[in-house]
Amino acid sequence: MRSILINASNLHVGGGVQVATSFITELSKLLKSQIKSCDISVLCSEKVYQNLPSDFDKNSFTQFDVLDINGVRQLSSKLKEKFNGFDVCFTIFGPLYFTPKVKIHICGFAQPWIAYPDNVAYQKLPFKEWLKNKIKFKIQSFFFHRFDQLIVEQKHVKDALGKLGYDSNDISVVSNCVSAIYDDKNQWRPLDFDSSKLTNDIILGFIGRPYSHKNIVILNQVNEILVSKFQMHCDFIFTFTEAEMQQCGFAANNNFFSVGEISATQCPAFYDLLDALVFPSLLECFSASPIEAMKMNTTVIASDYPFVREVCGDAAFYFNPLSAEEIATAIFNAFSNNKLREEKKRLGSQLVSALPTAKDRAISYLNIIKRSL
Template sequence: MLLVNVSNLYTGGGLQTGISVIEEFTALKVKYIAAISPPIFEQLSDEAKKLCVVIKLTPSGLLNFSARKKLTNLVQKYQVTDVFTVFGPSYWIPKVKNHLVGFAQAWIIYDTTTIIDTLSLKERIKRIILNFIQKFFFKYNATKLVTETNDVRRKIISLFKTNPKNIFTVSNAISSAFYDKKKYDYKILNKLPTKNNDIWLLTIAYDYPHKNLKIITKLINKLPYKFKFILTVNDEFKKNFSKKNQNRIITLGKITNVQCPPIYEICDALFLPTLLECFSASYIEAMYMEKPIFTSNKTFAKAICKNAAYYFNPLNIDDISKTIINAYDNKTMINKKCLLGKALIKKLPSAKDRAKKYLNILYAK
């Protein structure tokens, strides 16, 4: 029996991947049981829910011993021989012969100097401790690791000094929710004002420090009034702006998998000033929805978007504003970028293909 562990996923792109994996495994008739978080349970189909057990507290919590015990009990109850933690670390040591863990912790493998400098002393200390703990679990708790890009794979092999045969790469994929318009939840659009001739820049991200969303507080004064930002953060974020600019910030709060496609449809471009990623699903989602991408001139972004995006220095307000304004002065180039993105999408696996690749890695001898 296989245990799919997504009990530690609550926000961000990992949540979407966790949902996708469970739905695809269900469709493929895989014999499994899943340990899931409440946010994932809310978005699953009725058929998938039948194969899931909700763990109400995340096992990543230091004192959440009960959550880790429930995972151990599931292994015993269902005679689990293999565990797939979709994104680690699991903060839990399963007594099984095979534990495949997904790796997406960019903090561990990339240069974080520019982000660390923006953190408080307390946050820096917390990050140092967390990095140490996470490295331990990734290195000693997984029999196999799976990454989303070859660049990340190379860095893991170098950092952990581990056997390359146990480190795999499976590219991220677009959730199957994007392919079926009948599943789109258009009710989310009721939260949006009338668009008129504005240009809406979309950022689907939680307000983590490395997402660099605070840069918008300065950028908004550099861009013409017609540029507005659509963000999946709560209303508290608006307090960072003057009253005259607050109506240029549209906050949606948390959104579901099936709400993402309609938002992409109505927005004009993806804006992602992130400082740190392993793989952002927003890039490939924007490409699929044929929207231009404005993002950081970082290697992790270029590895995915190649020539299909506009790049800027994420810490330089003038460079960001100039890049966006110049792009909209040349609509022909915007269309060309979108076509390049569409071509890149065709090379990616489908969500079903990704699920099959995970299974092949799990059961490879």
């Protein structure tokens, strides 16, 4: 019988953890309902394991181990052996900084800094950070070239990689989607946050980490413009650590709050707290945040870049993310026209309902793996 390894041991933060959690959960359900034609084992990080639902059954898999791999740190020979001997290894998102002894290694790709090396986000970095990133992503690109196949989340990423010399014949497209958690309220968990702290009528928020390309620091200026130009007082909510709030300069603003880092099961409660998701990112391959917000009937106000517009169409309000003035104006316009805002939410609901499901994505991944055999 053919053997397959699902590797999520290198995923510790952000959207990668959510995708891995969703895929492993859906895969366990599929294996229960099908006659096994392959032995499937899983290596996942502690963070992915913690985010798996309470009713998850790891006995669906031939073997299930929790193992943390961090960046370029070398594994011991004994730990590396856990990756060896499989017909196919699927690393859900890479890169993996060593080469397992497997026949076929498939890897998910979601690194926009590599796909779009001339991006505007580089222009905003101090020289030392610019140089550090250039070196880092050059190394990552080297390892991505070593995989037998890549899986990306949108066609524009496949096209971009093709222009950089990757073989398009070895790249498959599997769209991101909304996790099945959003359809199962029994799995939803409340936030550990006192909402009585919120004193303004409009609550805006961002979910994720404050990486430089997320362009989050600009919200300091946006807040000032909303008050001075539009007399609009809003509360801003984030999922940052205390250190990250300090790093962004948000701790000094009495209307900026954080619920702290949250699990996948708490995400619906976060979106439910918001009147609008504000998404000023400069660079993505694909972000699930806008479609998750739409699933929760939350207004989306986002960067007018293809990685958002190609997914959200007319269901979002858009702005130039390099201009705090334009971001503030987009927020003001969204809340000055309730009829239009409700119409966009209706469009968003229709859009999300037409997207592939988490089960569809799991089947697509599995089909790619089986074809490689």
